[in-house]
Amino acid sequence: MRFRTFLASTAIAVTLTGLATAPADAGVRHGGGYLALGDSVAFGYRPGAVTPVSDYLNAANFRGYAENYAALRGLRVANASCPGETTGSMLKAGAQSNGCENSVGSPVGYRTTFPLHVTYAGTQIDYATRYLRTHQDTKLVTLNIGANDMFVCQATTPDQCTGPDFQAALNRMSRNVATILGAVRAHYRGDVVLMSYYSLDYRDPVQVKQVQAIDAALTQVTRRYHGKIADGFTAFRLASLRTGGDPCAAGLLIKLPAGGCDVHPTAAGHRVLTAALALAR
Template sequence: MRRFLTVISAALLVLVAPSAAFAGPGKGADKRADKATSWYLALGDSLAAGYQPGAGDDRAGGYVGGVLDALQASAPKAKLRNISCSGATTTSMLGTDRCTYEAGSQVAAGVEFLKAHKDKVDLVTIDIGANDVTPCVRAADQVTCALTVLGTIQTNLTSILGQLRAATGPDTQIIVLNYYNPFLASWLQGPEGQQLAGLTSFLQTLLNNTVSAAAATVQADVADVATAFRSTDTTPVSTAYGTIPTNVATICAWTWMCTKQDIHANDAGYAVLAATVSARLS
């Protein structure tokens, strides 16, 4: 267990690694905005930023790029504005983030953009909260830590979504993503790792329930990433790692956790995220 917790700590460092500073749109971006028929605004953490180990952020790729492609099927001139930030938490999104925003915070930048394009934004997506609760994996009392943090997430995410909804036009759709559980990979480490996998599954459920509750306050849609990643399916399946539960095999196949001890989705995982969000488009 001690060895695996060391791996977990390394993964946590990757999760909160700083991304490049994000500046507000310049005059050229404003001119492009005037010509855009509609917009897709993406907010969130490193998943929204399309982070890949060794490659960094790709704000035009990841799941966001796939969602834009799907949106353009019905809105061919839709453009992307991605203001996400790797390492973001619900608290940093409301205040000082690792990225730099002319408006002061990621939420303020989002609200500013929505107000400037009030009748031209078709879609807003957001994933946030994992970086708040993930440190509880290494806490002495994981459950107590998680319950405390989840209260903060509930308050912050409700505020974030409320501010975004208040700034949108009546036809703007907001989709909130819930999360897969990368720490299911600990199952491969034997009995102690399997105990940790069970604990993190419990934390995942609490986090995703909190996300859903906050989304309901503004009638936002929820993209059920947890189900798409087969998070509760423990059916044995044969893999290169031996016969393991389906949910563990899925994490190994769709994230970098089993090969690089990195929690982020790989290309296949981002494609699943994109499809999950796209299925909620109205």
């Protein structure tokens, strides 16, 4: 086990070194298209506590693992992700999201207020299928979705998604992801890579178990559709070893002015996820 951890750590370290030495816009963009789908992690979102309002008026101010990887490989990225997207809202307009098109108890969401990286009407999966039909040179599709399903579950169930409601939410998420990947595969036979979720604190066994359950469910569905897994969970864990398993202290999560960290990755955190994506391919 220790030897496998050493090998994984070494692979990620080598990949990160390559990322650090590559220029921000490395590669001429002739390598084909890259469609990034997902939520706020895929979007590169930063919370309002550390971000000027003016930054939200231009989505180019937000850069995450998708933009990093596209620059590294010379791909043209179309990042359709939306902060707060759930698996349900990705498929059906008006479905409950966690801040994309609407929020729990509110019709207001990110997409109703600020621009996304790409502009489209309808759902994210509608955009994805249109893109794949019209971009035959697409080389990669990534998906990062599911966590917001659990946040909605926490906000709308009596047990805050800690009992049977958690498994019900997992099952619903899995069915939706199967529909999403089925729609992608109807138009595309190339690489599909799921970015698995990281833990906010690897010292917390309860949270770690929940994240692992989410990732396991997502992985199972992705494998059914011949997809690959970018292991964000392990990448963050290894990058947090020097701080005892605390991604916040390791600088992987955005620090908040009032103390603690937000759930979203820093630029360093996104470099770790980019390394995980590079290793998956």
